[in-house]
Amino acid sequence: MLAAIVAGAVAALDVHLALRGNLGSSASGLTIGLMLAECSAVMLLAQILVFSPVVPPKATRWLIAPALGMLGIALALASAATTAPALARGVGAIAMAAGVAAPIITYWTSLIAGEHQGEDLGRWIAVTSLGQALGSGAAGLLLAYGLSNVMFAIASALALAGMIIAAWLAKRLA
Numbered sequence: 001m002l003a004a005i006v007a008g009a010v011a012a013l014d015v016h017l018a019l020r021g022n023l024g025s026s027a028s029g030l031t032i033g034l035m036l037a038e039c040s041a042v043m044l045l046a047q048i049l050v051f052s053p054v055v056p057p058k059a060t061r062w063l064i065a066p067a068l069g070m071l072g073i074a075l076a077l078a079s080a081a082t083t084a085p086a087l088a089r090g091v092g093a094i095a096m097a098a099g100v101a102a103p104i105i106t107y108w109t110s111l112i113a114g115e116h117q118g119e120d121l122g123r124w125i126a127v128t129s130l131g132q133a134l135g136s137g138a139a140g141l142l143l144a145y146g147l148s149n150v151m152f153a154i155a156s157a158l159a160l161a162g163m164i165i166a167a168w169l170a171k172r173l174a
Contacts, residue, residue: 002169003105003124004131005162009071009155010098011135013039013078013091016151019143029087031084038088039095046099051107060104061173063091065166067104071097072159083139097159150172 017032050060074097076089106124113120135155142151 001127002068002166003102003109003128004134005068005158006071006098006101006105006131006173007128008131008135008138009075009094009105009159010039011132012139012151012155013075013094015136015139016148017091017145019140030093035084035088035091038093042092043099043102046096050100050103057107061108061170064101064104064108065170067097067101067162068163068166069157071101072156072163075152075156075159079149079156112173 012038019033049055049122050063052055055063071094073159074090074093078087081087081090109120109124110117138154139148139151142148
């Protein structure tokens with residue numbers, strides 16, 4: 001479920017950014033492209049940091065809840081962005097949070113699975129794909145009706161709910 005929340009939030013953001021240029025926004029295609037590239041670069045840097053010698057692998061379980069909290073707050077802030085620089089800051093924060101949470105969730109899914117890694121990672125991929133599909137579809141539908149802030153509110157609420165679940169789960173992972 002946590003993987004679906006992260007994937008759905010990022011997919012919703014990507015669709016929102018891509019459609020923004022088609023719906024009369026002042027953001028140019030170049031600006032939107034740069035924001036999508038920023039998202040990828042920040043996620044990569046976050047993943048490198050999380051799985052560097054700086055962070056012991058067993059301690060990563062404690063980073064999921066704060067990352068989901070940051071994701072929820074960043075989504076809320078991104079919805080309030082009225083300028084390209086403000087939106088770029090929101091995109092960076094969302095990417096950082098997702099870049100921390102997603103690989104850690106994958107790591108713990110694999111670790112807990114034991115000899116059932118293939119099955120559990122297959123389920124993880126299916127759930128992540130479902131999250132991406134729901135996030136993309138919801139973002140497109142809500143944006144088409146002028147309700148992009150509703151999309152951000154839903155994604156933010158899901159991320160904050162995920163934060164509570166992740167905090168509970170972190171205590172049980174060893």
